Amino acid sequence: MKDKKVIVNSWNEWDPLKHVIVGRADGCCIPAPEPALDAKVPEDSDMKGKHGPRTKDTVDKANQLLNDFVSILEKRGIKVDRPEPLNFNQEISTPDWKVESMFGCMPARDVILTVGNEMLEATMSYRCRWFEYLNYRPLINKYYEQDPNMKHESAPKPRLTDLDYRKDYLSDKIGIQKRLEWTEKKFFVTTEEEPLFDAADILRFGKDLVVQHGFTTNLKGIDWLSRHYKNHRVHAVNFPGDPYPIHIDATFTPIKPGLIINNPHRRLPKEQKKLFEDNGWKIVDAAQPAHNAPPPLCYSSVWLSMNVLVLDPKTVCVEKSEVYQAEQLDKLGMEVIPVELRDAYAFGGGLHCCTADVYREGKLEDYFPKQ
Ligand code: DAV
16 A cells, blocks of 8 residues: 555656646747747748747647546546646746746646656756746645655756857758757757756656756756766767757657667667666667657657657557557557547647656666666
């Protein structure tokens, strides 16, 4: 039996999920241009030049899908909490900058990192997301009151002045070839001015944390994480082949101990595979996405097909239209639960993105003893 006082506990991406946060689409805005965000919006995107609140119809549809996902989880005995949306359509500022609006609170995974009994608010690197942690504060404060061992941490708020962003990325006519050269050389939009990371760049494998170095997380951010998580080993990874590298969860997805699916267009470089191979982990190419293009007004790529939520080492939620990904995971021995979410993708991502762990059964374990 679970100790009632222990509310927060999650050490990896696959142990049995018992309590989770699922985001909301309410009031979500397409943010106005700003340096870090511009670098991520694909050059041919229908989002170029648009900003402001999303339409009521699209918000309602996304919320309906998120609510249905919540019901599926609850029917399986998983407790679900929801954030409290701010009014995103208002100007925000710090002494250094101001932006016309905020973003939203659908992708909880981007902001909140749960490691063991601790929830950490990420720095973020987009100005429009600077205050996003506030949507989760009512929940986090509640967990903190109920669970005497829970730790609530916040990474140093970054200043996000222009010094944080490389001017080379200001053009929207860089071209995919140049972007691929730059990202392969680890020349990303964010500089090393101060520590920056999004929580969705981090994967938890017990004692080891695997962190993607890319647009939203810099080396100083990874160094900050390794100083913060003293009892962990923190590994920086990068994935050449991705022209817009943000967040690890449409690129490299652990399914259960010993098994990872990797985006075949963004393979982990050979030398970085060593840690996994030396410890008997298999990295297999993920199945092709079922779609040729993302849905309208969406930041993310078609590889949200891989953005699955593992409920336990035998059960995984896969977006309903992603039939190839479902088939692959079925063949790999998983029970696949189809969940419709595609019309919510534009609000910040898929099934992994829109959730943040509160409680998974299980303890801290060492899955990579050889290193
Ligand atoms: O492939 O566009 C999406 C990750 C969202 N958290 C991609 C990355």
